[in-house]
Amino acid sequence: EIVMTQSPATLSVSPGERATLSCRASQSVSINLAWYQQKPGQAPRLLIYGASTRATGVPARFSGNGSGTEFTLTISSLQSEDFAVYYCQQYNNWPLTFGGGTKVEIK
Amino acid sequence: QVQLQQSGPGLVKPSQTLSLTCAISGDNVSSNSAAWNWIRQSPSRGLEWLGKTYYRSKWYSDYAVSVKSRITINPDTSKNQFSLQLHSVTPEDTAVYYCARAYSSSANWFDPWGQGTLVTVSS
Numbered sequence: 001e002i003v004m005t006q007s008p009a010t011l012s013v014s015p016g017e018r019a020t021l022s023c024r025a026s027q028s029v030s031i032n033l034a035w036y037q038q039k040p041g042q043a044p045r046l047l048i049y050g051a052s053t054r055a056t057g058v059p060a061r062f063s064g065n066g067s068g069t070e071f072t073l074t075i076s077s078l079q080s081e082d083f084a085v086y087y088c089q090q091y092n093n094w095p096l097t098f099g100g101g102t103k104v105e106i107k
Numbered sequence: 108q109v110q111l112q113q114s115g116p117g118l119v120k121p122s123q124t125l126s127l128t129c130a131i132s133g134d135n136v137s138s139n140s141a142a143w144n145w146i147r148q149s150p151s152r153g154l155e156w157l158g159k160t161y162y163r164s165k166w167y168s169d170y171a172v173s174v175k176s177r178i179t180i181n182p183d184t185s186k187n188q189f190s191l192q193l194h195s196v197t198p199e200d201t202a203v204y205y206c207a208r209a210y211s212s213s214a215n216w217f218d219p220w221g222q223g224t225l226v227t228v229s230s
Contacts (some may be wrong), residue, residue, distance in 0.1 A: 021226055032215075034216035034217075036217075042209075042223075043205055043219075043220035043221065043222060043223050044154070044205075044217070044220055045218075045220075046216060046217065046218035049214070049216040049218075055218060064196070087154060089154075089216065091209075091214075091215035091216055093172050094169075095172070096156045096215055098153060098154035098155075098156075099153075099154070100153050101153070
């Protein structure tokens, strides 16, 4: 099973600042990686797939990068609605696995 | 626009069967490309993929090893929905359960998700 490790666990950022979240896979997943945003009491929402392709309706301030074992999600200028928990998920190998999440909180 | 609507009880007794249903609108459970999944989330286990059902000229189901001996995921073509049954539950099965669509066999990201159902296993 591929283990997905996200860092940091919590990221404190001021509105308008840039946030960079990391996701590391225990073995290569090529570009078969997705990112999700989850707000309290809601289901996860797909942001990025294929490591860098934004899902429909996702603002351009969200960008994904990486391949192999190292991936990043960047939010270029944090808006109030972006404070949430973010998860990565690999779909290169079965079983599909998720990272433990990074909580982006207001500084 | 695809939407998934979950239903089912929020409280199940230990050793009994957890049963949830996910109704699909905007797509078809018999799609030859999509797969229909169940995922759960708990503080101790995080997000955990449980299994899926999909149609590729015939019906298939795949399950996570951790629950393979006690899980069933079935389609219901007459109602355009699919279901989860998890047998012999214990308190460790307490979690929020989600249904979700995977776009295709080679595109196993999840979009959209159902609204989630908190299932508590307790006597």
